[in-house]
Amino acid sequence: MKKILLIMAVVGFSSQAYAGNIFENLFRFKGVKPVMNDLYNDSCSECHYAYFPGLLPKRSWEKLMLPDALEDHFGENAELDEEDRVEVLKFLVDNAADTSFYKRSTKIVRSIPEDVTPLRITEVPYIKRKHKDLPDKYVKNNPKVKSLINCDACHRAIDKGIFDDDTILIPNYGYWSELDDD
Amino acid sequence: MKKTLMLAAALLITPLVGNTIGYAAEGGSAIPEMMAKYEAEGASNFSAEAGKKMWTKVMPYEKKGEMIKDRSCSTCHGTDLTKPGKHAKTGKEIAPMIPSAVSTNRKGEQVPRFSEAKKIKKWFKRNCKWTYGRECTPQEKGNFLAFFKSFN
Structure with missing residues (x-):
């Protein structure tokens, strides 16, 4: 019984390591x-x-x-x-x-x-503030984005719950960190 | 001991089996079931022609601030059922409305059109109300399905 648990623990750990999840787990919060x-x-x-x-x-x-x-x-x-x-x-x-x-x-x-009970994610003050200075060319007038509702258009690591600047790539323009007018 | 092994094996296998069985159904496979249901509710002689006619029937929709004024099925699904549609508001692509079409869900699984009764039910309810302001009758729903099926 103990052996099985041990094996399961090892397998579980190594498969995580294999998937490269160690770093994600370190910063997971x-x-x-x-x-x-x-x-x-x-x-x-x-x-x-x-x-x-x-x-x-x-x-x-x-x-x-x-x-x-x-x-x-x-x-x-x-x-x-x-x-x-x-x-x-x-x-x-x-x-x-x-x-x-x-x-x-x-x-x-x-x-x-x-x-206050916001019904739209874009009405949340923190999120509003984070997006307030974005020019229309990146979002509204960008056919590949269209609206802030399409988070995943620019937030490329969103499936992992990550929103950091270096994971933002604006379609037709490039990486956020390399754009001049931010 | 044996139990633990069995449990572990079951846990390992379940997701695999679930994935394959989940969408093994063929496109259009849920249509007969739905038609039988509509017949049991009093509808009969489903007509692809009637379905086709209703598909492009435009309903005026007046609401302040609303961006879509006239609504029909083709507002989002288009008039050529063999081609993908586009959600009028979000712009999200909608798989073609023919039984051989396949859509891909967010997990990357291939979902054949009209292979799940629950999904047909859900979308008739939502979309009839959006388009006509009421639920469709069993006859109308059967006519639509006959129309989609005619592309087989």
């Missing part, structure tokens, strides 16, 4: 928790990038995921079966920014006044 859930992915990413739950506080997800709210989801109908709605909501709430120790989730939570 610096971005936003990179969690995904099959049902959430199926239910939401058919229309848009499935944002990590750690980008909004609990109260925001709760409001967004109300049945009536889903029927008019920023002008789109995003209704779900009640069973699915409850499961997706649970995933979002369980991993919401205010349950997270990740650095950027903490900053997100701290930037929102307690009596």
Whole structure:
């Protein structure tokens, strides 16, 4: 029994090392928790990038995921079966920014006044501030970006929950760190 | 001891099996099931022609600040079903509406069109309400499916 556990531990560790995950794990609390859930992915990413739950506080997800709210989801109908709605909501709430120790989730939570419930990630003061000086040519008038809702267009390490400057590549323009007018 | 091994083996194998079985279904494989359901709800004689006609039927949509004024199925899916569509707001590409089309989900899995009843149900509900402001009748839904199936 002990042997098996030992073997499993070794295999588990070496496969992680093999995948080059050691460094990611060292810094794993610096971005936003990179969690995904099959049902959430199926239910939401058919229309848009499935944002990590750690980008909004609990109260925001709760409001967004109300049945009536889903029927008019920023002008789109995003209704779900009640069973699915409850499961997706649970995933979002369980991993919401205010349950997270990740650095950027903490900053997100701290930037929102307690009596405010943002419904858009782009309304979060911390995220708003981070993107406020971006010229239209990079986003709005950039056919490969179009809008800030498409996080993954520029944040190339977003699937790992990382948003650092050196992972930002603006389509048609290049790496953020090499652009002049930042 | 044996139990532990079995458990470990099961844990190792499950994701593999899940992946292969999950989307092994062929494109269009869920259409007969849905049609039978609509018939049980009172619809009959599904017409690809009627489905085609309704596909491009434009519904006026008036709402302040709304960027899309007129809505039809083709607003997002286009008029040529063999070609990909484009979400009117997010710009996200939508796989063609023919049964042989395949879309790729975020995990990189290939999902054949109309191979999951649940997905058909979900999208008829969302899109009929978006386009017509109401749910489609079983007859209308069957007509649409007959229209898609006619590209087989």
